[in-house]
Amino acid sequence: MERHWDCILVNTRFYLHSLLGLRVAENQHLTPIVCEHGSAHLSMGNRFADVFVRLWEHIVTAAVKRYKPAFCAVSQKAADWLSTFGISCDTVLSNSIDAAAYRKSSSGRNFRKELGLADDDFIVCFVGRFVPEKGMTKLVEAMESIKDPEVKLILAGDGPLRGKVDSCAGNSIFNVGRLQSADVAALMLQSNLLCLPTRSEGFCTTLLESAACSLPALITPVGGTDELITSSEYGTLLPADCAPSTIASEIRHLHQRPYLLELQGQNIHNLVEKDYSWQKTACTLMDVNRGAQQRDK
Numbered sequence: 001m002e003r004h005w006d007c008i009l010v011n012t013r014f015y016l017h018s019l020l021g022l023r024v025a026e027n028q029h030l031t032p033i034v035c036e037h038g039s040a041h042l043s044m045g046n047r048f049a050d051v052f053v054r055l056w057e058h059i060v061t062a063a064v065k066r067y068k069p070a071f072c073a074v075s076q077k078a079a080d081w082l083s084t085f086g087i088s089c090d091t092v093l094s095n096s097i098d099a100a101a102y103r104k105s106s107s108g109r110n111f112r113k114e115l116g117l118a119d120d121d122f123i124v125c126f127v128g129r130f131v132p133e134k135g136m137t138k139l140v141e142a143m144e145s146i147k148d149p150e151v152k153l154i155l156a157g158d159g160p161l162r163g164k165v166d167s168c169a170g171n172s173i174f175n176v177g178r179l180q181s182a183d184v185a186a187l188m189l190q191s192n193l194l195c196l197p198t199r200s201e202g203f204c205t206t207l208l209e210s211a212a213c214s215l216p217a218l219i220t221p222v223g224g225t226d227e228l229i230t231s232s233e234y235g236t237l238l239p240a241d242c243a244p245s246t247i248a249s250e251i252r253h254l255h256q257r258p259y260l261l262e263l264q265g266q267n268i269h270n271l272v273e274k275d276y277s278w279q280k281t282a283c284t285l286m287d288v289n290r291g292a293q294q295r296d297k
Contacts, residue, residue: 004028005028007030007033007286007289008024009032010022010025010032010033010034010035011035012034012035013064014042014056014061025067025069026067030293031070031292031293031295032070032292033069033071033288033289034069034070034071034072035071035072036072036074036078036079036082037078038200039078039081039200040200040222041057042057043133043200058085061085061087065085070288070292071087072090072091072092072288073089073092074092074093074095074223075092075094075223075227076224077222077226078203078224079092090288090291090292091284091288093281093285093288094276094281095208095281096276096280096281097208097209097211097276097277097278099212099272099277102209103189103212103213105182106182106186106189107180107183107185107186108186109182109186110186111123111176111186111190112190115152115154115174115176117152118150120150121150121151122148122151122193123154123190123191123192123193124139124151124152124153124193125154125155125187125191125195125215126139126153126154126194126195126196127156127157127184127187127188127209128206129159130157130159130164130165131159132199134197134198134199135197135198136155136161137161137164138243138247139195140164140168140173142247142248142251143172144168145248146248146251146252148255149171151172151251151252151255152174153172153173153174154191155174156177156178156183156184156187157178158178184209185212185213188209188210189215191215192261193216193218193255194206194219195218195247195251196219196220197218197220197238197242197247198219198223199240199241200222203223204223204224204225207219207224207225207228208272208276211268211269211271211276213269215265216254216261216265216268217229217236217264218238218250218251218254219236219237219238220240220241221237225237228271228276229268232260233264234264236250236264238250
């Protein structure tokens, strides 16, 4: 039985199955929607390999453009990035979260007890892939320089840099590996600060999750983070490509200002519940699709 679709949304533009989705749309006589998730070139963490990765990205993007899709992006940063490829973005279709459901999904896992941490220890958490572009090596270096027995770093994830993480584990740095979503929620509910000195994001889903848990963030201005953190009352933005010493300084500063962290956590929580719901994003997608289909009539 032949299937008929009302909307075809292709997430990201640089995979072979992205082209497959565009071909399906063409066969259905629909204008597809391509949603951009990046705000910088792809990187393998190797300068030589990155030359070929960038070349591939431009080649496959040229193939995507031949299908004449409507383009949207998960953040304004991602929308601006599309201009690198001569693409005009129709709208921002942000990532979303059901904040109440995410909090309730917590496994209740007690990381403080599991890792032998005191109730008054200041927990900084990192959640993400252990790859160079996430900036986790800078965060580890920053933690090694802080030397405050109350400040602890919990790293949750996995990837090529796991060996470096494991070699740095000790009294203040803990690697809990890759976690299921329910355990991530539990970790965020027990932490004092999320730190993500990442180089590139489309829209940081981890920031939405931390906001759902009223956990303030220390993060670089990439992929929509500055759209959520519009001032110091919503979180703390690091300079792009910041040094470990800058990260360490900000962690020390925030550790000494619990009142500011409480304000940031509450404000960003309220913002995400109001403006980043799935219902709001779904309505935006339907509007984009109506415009895309009418465009070619």
